[in-house]
Amino acid sequence: MTAGRRDSGEGKGGAAAPVDVVGTPVSRVDALDKVTGAAKYTGDLIVPGMLYGKVLRSPFPHARIICVDASAAERIPGVRAVLTGRDLADLDPYYGHAVRDRPVVAIDRVRFAGEPVAAVAADDEHTAHAALAAIQVEYQELPAVTDLTMALNDGAPRVHEEALRPGFLHSGEFRREEGNICYHYRIARGDAARAMAAADVVVEGDYTFPAVYQYAMEPHTVVAQWSADGLTVWACCQHPYLVRAELAGIFRLPQSAVRVIVPYVGGGFGSKSYTRMEPLTAALARKAGRPIRIANRVDEAMLTTRRHNMRCWLRTGVARDGRVVARECRIWLDTGAYADNGPRVALAAGDAAPGPYRWQAVAVDAWAVYTHMPPAGSYRAFGATHLQWIGESQIDVLAHRLGIDPVECRRRNLLRPGEEVRPGRKPLEADLAADVSKVAAAVGWGTPKPPLVGRGVSIGVMGAGANPASTAAVRMQADGTLVLLASTTEIGQGARTVLAQIAAQELALPLERIRVAGADTHVTPYDRSTGASRSTTVAGLAVQRAAADVREQLLDIASRVWGLPRVALRLHEGAVWHETESRSYADLIATHFGIAGGELIGRGEVAPGRGDGQAAGPVFWEISCGGAEVELDPSTGRIRVRRLASVADVGKAINPQLVEVQDEGACLQGLGNAFFEEMLFDGGQLINGSLLEYRVPTMADLPDEFHSILVGNGVGPGPYGAMGVGEGALAAVPGAIVNALLDLGLQMRDLPLTPERVWRRLREVE
């Protein structure tokens, strides 16, 4: 048990005896299902009467739709329905949790190449696909803004002419400006211009970050079915409750008439955040009067959401002694044709710009900008990944100029535990100086280097946990086994295992007596979302409280049965004990209900209204700390990673193995973002929409040495002092690599660091 243990009822009389389930690298509870193929994903489902849907997509980045003629397609045998914008008349057809700007299918106008214009429901996939070609769409092509520069030009065509309607998750007004600005976030602390003028050394530069794709193994897949009772949707989504709320809004239904069921999910990384193919599938099922399945191809998934490409200008000023003085930053994020999560990404990018340092003044402007490009939204460690490598590279440039060791330079400036990160938000928990020293040591900092080998570190903090709003329930059954109900989705991160461990610990119950129900809004209680590293911390806390609630009931019953005060009782291995006497939970439940039946229901919630942090979050500051040692081949521009290290400040690792593999996965994805990944467009058209052309890291790209360093002070806001991880490393890796190249005298200002780009840069530097 950890020092930071909370909410476990200790001192209230009768706590669970430690059974050491928490802190143990137990096997995943879904391991057997997954290795045997018994685990079902959305694409495995067959609903009786189900049809197959295919989507017709716009060939133009911007056009007026003059006419959609589906009559030929509708006459094809096996075609059951064709959905177009005309079928949305009785709906509230625009959705978007931040800005309600995205139509279920295009209405009158298309705004990016790949936008759904119509959808076909047919008896099989082949027929549906064939029918797409039979739909006649007459377009009037319009001038398009297919990059940030075009979109920001004076007099550029407007992507959206209408006033922006806030989505249900957007709090506050849009500070809408002229042109194609979707959202503007600003930080103004102190007088940055004056402070900058007083700095001894100043560095500034322009930087770019490419559009990248989350590349989950399973593309977006949805099955939708209507009944008299409402709408049921099976979807590989990360946020079932947010999807439900949007579907209820679109179809004008009470939320309880919409049921979102999430089977196992084949990875998300943000691509399955918020609402994706669910409205279109539901609208097509409504029109067809039959259940529909739509499964995106990879290229369609890439056109559904992606990470923002970005332009950034950054200036940093420091004093001669290495103390940081001022930072100014301007960020333009290409959010594509629809806002998606652009406003939050702009906010996170803006927050990441200063880095975790003690500035005299900061001025940051971050804009999410509409373009006629595919929409961009969430991707693991959004904002932080965009900005951290830039801010951290300027720290190194300045340290090198001043002749100060980059790690030492950071130690002098890093925020300390308890210091303010963002005005009015919760203070920092982590010991960043210690963390950066750890990764530095892990990559050999200060030891001799072979030629062409460089080392770099990178550190940042990111607001995590989204909002502190989760609920959970546990049901102790008559035989003392437990059904755990939580709406965290199992997206491969091991959430079901970790939540089961928490309940097992609270109830001193062997893990195998716990069954975790899959997320299903009709069944599993509200959870804000699966993302923002929040499941263990926030959903886990709700589960811990729900389990503790049952524990209290068991102790109450045992106390009545024995006529003993609760302090005389303890829980161990599925029984309540008094000295050497015990009664199993099953026995206590049978006694309480008077027959061999009954159950105890425990509920748990995390809510600002009960004192759980600030409504707007963050729940905690996730640290993002990495170190790299790289070797450069100047003849090819190829970079080999010799050592990679990251620190994950997990507070308390509920399952150390799962934490490690998540951290490793984030590092690997960080390598992808740093070295390879980039969605390529030509005039708004995606040109590398498959694994053949879109390069992700392979086993051959792994570093020679990898260190995932778990630290934990047990002071996280989660159960047992846990704190979320799994995103930070992704944001840290590109910066560590860029700084390792700086250590070799090579300053990179554009990602990815492809051999060609590095080779060309080497030629410029020489």
Place this chain on the structure above:
Amino acid sequence: MTAGRRDSGEGKGGAAAPVDVVGTPVSRVDALDKVTGAAKYTGDLIVPGMLYGKVLRSPFPHARIICVDASAAERIPGVRAVLTGRDLADLDPYYGHAVRDRPVVAIDRVRFAGEPVAAVAADDEHTAHAALAAIQVEYQELPAVTDLTMALNDGAPRVHEEALRPGFLHSGEFRREEGNICYHYRIARGDAARAMAAADVVVEGDYTFPAVYQYAMEPHTVVAQWSADGLTVWACCQHPYLVRAELAGIFRLPQSAVRVIVPYVGGGFGSKSYTRMEPLTAALARKAGRPIRIANRVDEAMLTTRRHNMRCWLRTGVARDGRVVARECRIWLDTGAYADNGPRVALAAGDAAPGPYRWQAVAVDAWAVYTHMPPAGSYRAFGATHLQWIGESQIDVLAHRLGIDPVECRRRNLLRPGEEVRPGRKPLEADLAADVSKVAAAVGWGTPKPPLVGRGVSIGVMGAGANPASTAAVRMQADGTLVLLASTTEIGQGARTVLAQIAAQELALPLERIRVAGADTHVTPYDRSTGASRSTTVAGLAVQRAAADVREQLLDIASRVWGLPRVALRLHEGAVWHETESRSYADLIATHFGIAGGELIGRGEVAPGRGDGQAAGPVFWEISCGGAEVELDPSTGRIRVRRLASVADVGKAINPQLVEVQDEGACLQGLGNAFFEEMLFDGGQLINGSLLEYRVPTMADLPDEFHSILVGNGVGPGPYGAMGVGEGALAAVPGAIVNALLDLGLQMRDLPLTPERVWRRLREVE
């Protein structure tokens, strides 16, 4: 609202303002689903990969199985598996909630004609059916006891040689005697022999009651599917949790690894109580490695369970002034080859024997007797229906002999409110004397009668509610709509509607904002069973408490938000009000969770451990009170019912219309039991296994006048003082009719009162 309202939080500060949902005959919440065909029953389900199962049944009432050769059947194309007793070796293959005596399929021996010997799984029903004929079974026929007389003979063949193993719902030992006695229940109050000797007038007689079938519209249907996680069963069962417990026992699984889902059920009347075709279907699915559906035909359903045929000897003694003195009774119930619910039926029959009178002494023996006949179990108002007409007819015989009006004679002897019904159990709530006067008045008691018209009344009480053990949960969603989770099954009685009304009332919520989830042991909390008139009273109380739990949370939040004490707040139309100001539930939830999300979970339980009555029940005494006016056609023996009346003491009618139609249904079924229904056997073989040969009441059999009189003192143990109904009238009707014939001088001692039987009796009397 009623005076007896309880548990509604009144006086605790802030109760729901009455919205008059409770007490209102609102339309059924499932009406639209049912009239449009959207309501899905188990037989409507198609699980991907599902096979169809058919059962091979024994042709002999008693035989040793020498050999089952399924090889020819297995070779038939499309046949996927054949299950026989040999496949049960690794299971605990005997089940039975009272006695674990029934094998999943016959093992070595068959004990009734129609017992499952093997089951075939095939791609379609036709193939499965054809394959049955290809299974070679070699039997050694053995002597059988196919009626009570044969079974009770000295030296009769034993149906079960082995010691009886109590089922998980049987409390206490079997007082097993010699021979074929399955269970013996005895009441011995006072010295009955001595009291009887002192009585002024004594009447005695032998009586019989036939085997009858519950005849639900939907025969037993089950779909079973195995996965790595365990067993899922869709079944039209009344008691999902008891079925789950038995399946877990048979297949040696934790209860949480078995999921029992109950879609809409097409009637039960007891035929779907406890475990039926679920184990066999699950065992066949296990062998086939595929999902299986088995749907009984009507004749197969009749061989699966039925109402006990009975022999009874009864003697009643009274004093000259009409005061009852003593009663002696012996009851033999034919429980068939397996105990099924025989022990409880014997107990209920025994309890019904004395009737609700103030005796000096009572001696009752009731035996459940094994025979080589199809098993008998629950059927609406079991035990009471068997005995009440007999006891009540002796009251009338004695009243006639003493020249006392039968209603007046009852008034002198009926137990009064607060008096003991059964030693140690809860006292009587109802005013029986008032009730019997009401039905008498309704059938014209005391007014002149035309020739050949007779009138009779009948009254009794039956222990109802089974055990006070139910749980429920409600989930208030972010938009203020409610999901209600309870495991009462919707078997046509309107349970979903009544439970929704209770939640609506507690939460001052419009009914249309409530969705009631279907029973599903993975989702909906424990409920002991749907039967014994308990759903409104016991499950309803759990729902009321769960809803009140959410109400308290809403008031807490509102109290914090406004900074006002809770007494200043009230609930009305989905909002909390302070004077003229209001905040909707959705708004309060959003405030509590800090975002447009969250939910409030309420839980409720009914358990003896929290003071809810006695573990062994009954929860309440359901009254069974009817009156009839009949007209006899002596030339044919046909009886026409001119007027029929019943009193349902409902405490407080949550939905008066649903109560009335349930009471009417029970009366109609009472007419069936009185006049027509009888399963006919020849040497243990059922010979009237279809609607063509098994006569149930039709519209033509309805009485000319029908009065369903709802009374209610609001003192029932259920929500708002409600008390269960729906069974009593069935037990009352045969007695009222038999007594109306007695009024014409015709004493009937055997049911049903077919024209032939009445005609023959008329000839004997003349």
